[in-house]
Amino acid sequence: MTEDQDKENFLYPKAPYRGDFTPENMVFNSNLQEFAQKVMYICNLETNGKMSIDEAYQEIKHLWKKLKHSKKGLGIGDKPE
DSSP, X not given: OOHHHHHHHXXXXXXXXXXXXOHHHHHHHHHHHHHHHHHHHHHHHHHTTSSXXXXXXXXXXXXXXXXXXXXXXXXXXXXXX
């Protein structure tokens, strides 16, 4: 593993997917993990005074809208289980 890959894995860890396997679920799970990681960074920036509460809220709101759009675009939740 290269130094860049080590850094990438440290900054953006990914847990293995253990849910019902479909390509859509895998993509959404990846998007969900990315969302969670970015929210954690935003929270840390706000907690340490590097970002205002309003900026943090707006950034998380934007990320949430992207995640909802991803879910809708993948058709997750549209089909009965």
